[in-house]
Amino acid sequence: MPESTSTGASAELVGVSYVMPVLNDVTHVRAAVDSLLNQDYAGPFEVAIAVGPSIDGTNELVDELSGADARIRVLPNPVGSTPAGLNIAIAATRHPIVIRVDAHSVLPRDYARIAVETIQRTGADNVGGIMDAQGNTPFERAVARAYGSRVGLGGTPHHVGGAQGPADTVYLGVFRREPLERVGMFDERIKRGQDWELNRRIRAAGGTVWFTPELKVTYRPRPSFTALARQFFSTGLWRGELTRRFPSANTLRYFAPPVMVLGVGIGVLLGIVGLVQAATGMRTPLLLGWLVPALYLVLVVLATLLVARRDGIRSQLWFLVVLPCIHFCWGVGFVLGFLSLASNISALKNERTGGASVGGLD
Numbered sequence: 001m002p003e004s005t006s007t008g009a010s011a012e013l014v015g016v017s018y019v020m021p022v023l024n025d026v027t028h029v030r031a032a033v034d035s036l037l038n039q040d041y042a043g044p045f046e047v048a049i050a051v052g053p054s055i056d057g058t059n060e061l062v063d064e065l066s067g068a069d070a071r072i073r074v075l076p077n078p079v080g081s082t083p084a085g086l087n088i089a090i091a092a093t094r095h096p097i098v099i100r101v102d103a104h105s106v107l108p109r110d111y112a113r114i115a116v117e118t119i120q121r122t123g124a125d126n127v128g129g130i131m132d133a134q135g136n137t138p139f140e141r142a143v144a145r146a147y148g149s150r151v152g153l154g155g156t157p158h159h160v161g162g163a164q165g166p167a168d169t170v171y172l173g174v175f176r177r178e179p180l181e182r183v184g185m186f187d188e189r190i191k192r193g194q195d196w197e198l199n200r201r202i203r204a205a206g207g208t209v210w211f212t213p214e215l216k217v218t219y220r221p222r223p224s225f226t227a228l229a230r231q232f233f234s235t236g237l238w239r240g241e242l243t244r245r246f247p248s249a250n251t252l253r254y255f256a257p258p259v260m261v262l263g264v265g266i267g268v269l270l271g272i273v274g275l276v277q278a279a280t281g282m283r284t285p286l287l288l289g290w291l292v293p294a295l296y297l298v299l300v301v302l303a304t305l306l307v308a309r310r311d312g313i314r315s316q317l318w319f320l321v322v323l324p325c326i327h328f329c330w331g332v333g334f335v336l337g338f339l340s341l342a343s344n345i346s347a348l349k350n351e352r353t354g355g356a357s358v359g360g361l362d
Helices: 029-037 058-068 082-091 111-122 138-147 177-182 194-204 225-245 252-279 285-307 313-338 342-353
Strands: 016-022 045-051 072-076 097-100 126-133 171-176 209-219
Touching: 016 029, 016 082, 029 045, 029 058, 045 058, 045 082, 058 072, 072 082, 082 177, 082 194, 097 111, 097 177, 111 126, 111 171, 111 209, 126 138, 138 313, 171 177, 171 194, 171 209, 194 209, 225 252, 225 313, 252 285, 252 313, 285 313
Parallel strands: 016 045, 016 097, 045 072, 126 209
Antiparallel strands: 097 171, 126 171
């Protein structure tokens, strides 16, 4: 890979290809693309946007952006899924560095420059940083707070930060093209968690995935409760599938939400039976089942008071709802995915939505 000797001479800097899958993202895509065009990296670049079958005006918007700047290329993604769109965009680009971009993300101006410098300094095959969730509405701020807390998404470095060094996975990713293509790019059979699975193959091939907190990407959360629930059910579904496929590559933290869901569910059922028995005059220990959901409720309230205490009363009230939504949707999805139902549920969803897929978290 060529090394840069002058940050001001673009001919001496390695070229970068920004690749972005887009589907029904008319609200966010302009800001995402603008953040690419405004990078302070002086090397040559191109932008490839793979557009799924959108119905909200996304197609018209990206065509407008492409018409205004020749460096932006729009490509059709008939399948509509995130991994398919990424592979289409990667295959259509040419530069040695591939920078994955999400339509819900906004890259800081120094993102490409720091990423390229880090790749050249460390020799890593993939470099990434922190998903810095930022919300505009009280609901979005509550979601963002959950994303960035250990009680919300488990406290992995690409959510809460940490020291730079080798990692299992990172947010988004800046790849060297040659090893990316050598391992087969993204697995299009995996609709969520495809970044983690790709990084697993990179590491298995002897490559390095490198986390650095210097790369912090602004991420815009889902704007509604239903969209958040769908996102985390799908994310949990595919995490369960990946855990079943690659059990040795996972940690116990993935089992916390499903264990909590099962515990609360069983506790409620036992408590209801206990209430019925008590109503008939029986003395029953099954009423103790209510202790489990009660303890979880206490956890949610304490987390709200500690984690969201500076966010205002409306965001705090939303946090009381957002946190259980994330836990339960993810946990239920995980159980179904672990039982090998991920592909069947995704196929049913595609039949109902015409093949559309919405990108999300790993």
